[in-house]
Amino acid sequence: MATDKKDIIRQKMLESQKEARIVRKIVLTIFILLVLFIVIIGGGGYLYIKSALNPIDPNSKIQKKVDIPIGSSVTGIGETLESHGIIKNAKVFKYYVKLKNEGGFMAGVYELSPAMDIPEIVSRLKTGKVLAQAAVKMTIPEGKQLKEIAAIMAKETKQKEADVLKQLNDEAFVKGFMAKYPNMLTNEILNSQVKYPLEGYLYPATYSFYKKNPSVEEMVNVMLEKTQDVLSNYSEERTAKKLSNHQLLTMASLIEEEATVKADRKMISSVFYNRIKKGMPLQTDPTVLYAQGKHKQKVYYKDLEVNSPYNTYKHKGLPPGPIANAGKISIEAALEPEKSDYYYFLAAADGTIIFTKTLAEHNNEKAKHISNKK
Structure with a gap:
């Protein structure tokens, strides 16, 4: 009887060892497959991103007119470029811009080619090398107050200064931009002690507009976009x-x-x-x-x-x-x-x-x- 019990125990131990070997093989196989999956996906992702940064067709002779509207976001610009066949992927464009801390893109009608890579396109958008000449070019110097900026806007667009200033301080007008730029334009600007809600938020720069009579809303939007781009760096x-x-x-x-x-x-x-x-x-x-x-x-x-x-x-x-x-x-x-x-x-x-x-x-x-x- 003792011998039988020993045989049974030995048999069970052998079976346990066999099961353990099988489990180890399964775990090792899964691990190897997982590593291979990560390598393939990672390598494929890297190759895809690298490909997306390169020109769609380096030998292309095509030149396309691409309109970048005033106030366009980086996401919007990427989608426009992808829809025109200038870049492969709008998201790759967006992440490249964010990673490189690029910004200050200028509105206008550009002549772009599928032969251009993303860094070249970004450079073109920053320098504002456009096809069309700006109908209105407006310079807002540093240290200007809202009333002075309203006067510049009125002069450049042949509007009444009082009308421009009134719109700049209109509550509904201001709240509309607060909804568009919630992280920048907070309830602090609506404090009853604040003289002008948008004071200090209209960034000093030179702005180009490609139609003769841009609205106050269009002008303010591009200035706020610029302010947000600058502040995002800090x-x-x-x-x-x-x-x-x-x-x-x-x-x-x-x-x-x-x-x-x-x-x-x-x-x-x-x-x-x-x-x-x-x-x-x-x-x-x-x-x-x-x-x-x-x-x-x-x-x-x-x-x-x-x-x-x-x-x-x-x-x-x-x-x-x-x-x-x-x-x-x-x-x-x-x-x-x-x-x-x-x-x-x-x-x-x-x-x-x-x-x-x-x-x-x-x-x-x-x-x-x-x-x-x-």
Whole structure:
């Protein structure tokens, strides 16, 4: 009986070992197949993407007219190019643009060929080498306020300035763009203390329009698209600094308005942040003038009494919103201030900015350079 039990146990052990070998073979087979699948898919994906970046037909002599409308998104541009047979895949185009951090594409009618690769097409769209000449070319300089931008838009399109400004501040008009750019145009712009909702959001650049009378909506859309493209390049830095887009553009506008040609914007930025950290009011003159709705060469003590949430002599922290548009340099300065222990600055007659640490030093420099400023 004992021998029989031993035989049975031995038999079961042999069967278990056999089953274990079979299981190991199955697992190994599945693993090998999985690795091969990943390699094939990965390799195939790489080859497909590489192929999609290359010209559809390197030997093609065909030239096609492709219209890129104002305000087109990267997705929309890719789909247009694919539908015209200029590129193989719109999604590959989109991811290439995002990966390379490309942007600033210009609207217009382009002459493109299937013989062009994606990098060449991107370059063409950025430089704006178009077939048709722009019917309206509008330049918005840095540091311009919404009222001034409205005047430029009105002049270039032969509209009434008052009508353009009214539309720019129309609630339904603004909310329409808030729905289109929800991550950029937030409820912060509808704060009751904000003077003009779109102030600071119309990016300074030269814009080309290919019909004689572009609408205010078309012009604003392309400017907001540009602003969004610019801001998207700094999303990580902005998040790290715990700033909303609205706060970033507000700080950048203060730097823009205070800066001169010779100004060190990052040092000006450091003064503003130092004052905020210490609980000091910013006391920047451009906010007083903005509150008054005036442009003046000098600010007097009586001006500092203006009753407005924009008056940074009376109210600490940032004003309710931007006081002008800001260019890339000022936006970067708002994100990357210089490290300093300065709390004051003033502009000398030659445009040089003088930075000081104490009020006594500031007043001493003011007496030397701007004796009758206030």
